Amino acid sequence: MTEFMLNILDFLHNEVILMVISMTPLIELRGAIPVGLVMDFSPLMVLLLTFPASLIPAPLIILLIKKIFVFLERFSFFKSLIDRIIKRNTDKHREKIDKYGLWGLFIIVAIPLPGTGVWSGSLAAALFDFKLKPALIVITLGNLVAALAILMISMGVLSLF
Numbered sequence: 488m489t490e491f492m493l494n495i496l497d498f499l500h501n502e503v504i505l506m507v508i509s510m511t512p513l514i515e516l517r518g519a520i521p522v523g524l525v526m527d528f529s530p531l532m533v534l535l536l537t538f539p540a541s542l543i544p545a546p547l548i549i550l551l552i553k554k555i556f557v558f559l560e561r562f563s564f565f566k567s568l569i570d571r572i573i574k575r576n577t578d579k580h581r582e583k584i585d586k587y588g589l590w591g592l593f594i595i596v597a598i599p600l601p602g603t604g605v606w607s608g609s610l611a612a613a614l615f616d617f618k619l620k621p622a623l624i625v626i627t628l629g630n631l632v633a634a635l636a637i638l639m640i641s642m643g644v645l646s647l648f
Contacts, residue, residue: 501526505533506540515604516541516634521641530638538634541605545626548609549619573614580611589625592617596629599637605630 505526509519516537523533556573559565579602583591592615596608605626612622 501528502536505536509537509541510543512544512606513601513604515606516630517599517604517637520634520637521644524641530642534634534638538631541630541634542623542627545605545609545623546619548606549613549617549622552610552613572610576607576610577614580607580615584611584615589617589621592622593625593629593632596626597632597636599633599640604633 505519505523505528508514508522509516511518519537519541520533523537524530528536556569560569580591580595583594585591587594592608592612595603595611596605597603608626608629609622612626
């Protein structure tokens with residue numbers, strides 16, 4: 488019985504690590520999927536762990552980031568940092584959002600490149616004042632496209648070894 492419990496704890500430990508990686512800014516599921524495959528999770532298990540976990544920050548970011556920014560801007564150190572974050576994010580994504588609206592948000596999340604993903608898409612949704620429900624739907628669909636692309640790429644690369 489004790490060995491069984493230790494095996495369960497070890498398995499859950501790896502699951503939690505993978506889920507936390509997928510929620511981490513800049514890494515997200517783009518980094519968690521290859522890690523999960525290297526950890527010998529099946530491709531299906533990798534998707535089941537990383538995809539939902541990577542979406543957890545989205546509603547929090549969309550609903551709270553502006554309030555957090557307003558609070559932090561009271562401190563001079565954070566004010567310049569926040570101004571740079573807002574400027575960089577709005578400048579970087581303005582053309583896509585202005586031209587394509589929600590489809591632009593989808594592109595920001597779906598293209599598996601650095602500086603894209605759920606965190607960037609959620610920040611853009613908040614800064615460009617998208618409504619929560621449509622933004623979450625688009626972010627979820629974009630994240631699914633990115634997850635499937637990264638999974639296919641990762642499985643192809645790992646098969647070479």
